[in-house]
Amino acid sequence: MDANVYQHFRSEERPFIDTVEDWIEQVNMQYAPVLTEFLDPRQAFILETLVRQESELKFRFFGGYEEAERSRCLIFPNYYEPSQEDFEIDLFNVHYPKKFTVLSHGKILGSLVGTGIRREFLGDIISDGENWQVFIAKEISSYVQLQLSKIGNVKVRLEELSYVDILIPKDGWTNENTTVSSLRLDNVISTVFNISRQRAKQLTETGKVKVNWAPTQRPDFVLDLLDIVSIRGFGRLQIQVIEGTTKKGKIRLDLGVLRK
Known part of the structure; x- marks a missing residue:
């Protein structure tokens, strides 16, 4: 790692910078793609900055839909042609009794993290004002589906959907x-x-x-x-x-x- 790279970022971001460097080295050594966990926009910016210094490597972000806030990144050699399946993201609908409760982003996220998984395995949580959907890394999605049975005191169920069933988020940005x-x-x-x-x-x-x-x-x-x-x-x-x-x-x- 060139120590000068650190000076362009915050000191607390150094561990993530080191992780990105490890991903880059892995792609270079194995000459094969590497898929990251879900990244927030700041992390994605750092990754893009570092990968662009490697002229032989390419990258692509995808979070399950076009405007995703949190996304996974595929870092890959020049020869590779990535597909949507390479990002290994599952989409789930949150079934809950709508007549008796109101869900929120915070309640859903808290319950998901409460199953014991790290935030990095979770993508966006989106809503149209009534229905809720969540994007989860495929490697732990079955576990989460089994573990998440309640949000607060309300019984819920996660149903896996195809990408054609993504709802249109109600976005007040x-x-x-x-x-x-x-x-x-x-x-x-x-x-x-x-x-x-x-x-x-x-x-x-x-x-x-x-x-x-x-x-x-x-x-x-x-x-x-x-x-x-x-x-x-x-x-x-x-x-x-x-x-x-x-x-x-x-x-x-x-x-x-x-x-x-």
Whole structure:
């Protein structure tokens, strides 16, 4: 590993960088494709950056549908022609008593992780407002199907579907532009959701904020390109483009925002 690679990313991202380097080495040594687990957008950005330095290798992302937020990546030699089946993703519908309960992304994810599997084996959880579907890595999908019988106190059942049965997600994401004085986590939350900096800091320190699905209690955490921030009770945001600075030194951002 060229130590200079690390300087372009956060220190806490070094273990993932090392993992990507291992995947790249495996493809080069075996001259055969390597399939990753599900990656968040930030991880996908890091992987793409590193693989592009390898002129002999190619890559492709797929998360089960075109606009997937979390996706698996296939890294492969020039000769290989990947197919959709190579990504080994199963789609499941969540059957539950709709008359008696309301499900949410958080409830479903919590119950899935509660079966003992790691988040990296789970793709997107999508809904049309009433029906829910989840994408799961094929290697553990049968296990999850057997283990998941309840979400909270509600009995549920996972039914495997074909890709032609993917529902159209009800997506409230909007594209927004703003300027911020810094990319500190509390500052961006405060600006986007129009709350005080102190309130944003409090939300972070009390465990109500996640960055790329990982809890953080650091208000001074510096965000970067393609980071996704989830704020309990407020919604989510993603930094999609960092456009530069204004004459007054503020940072221009293009954002995806999902407000509750």
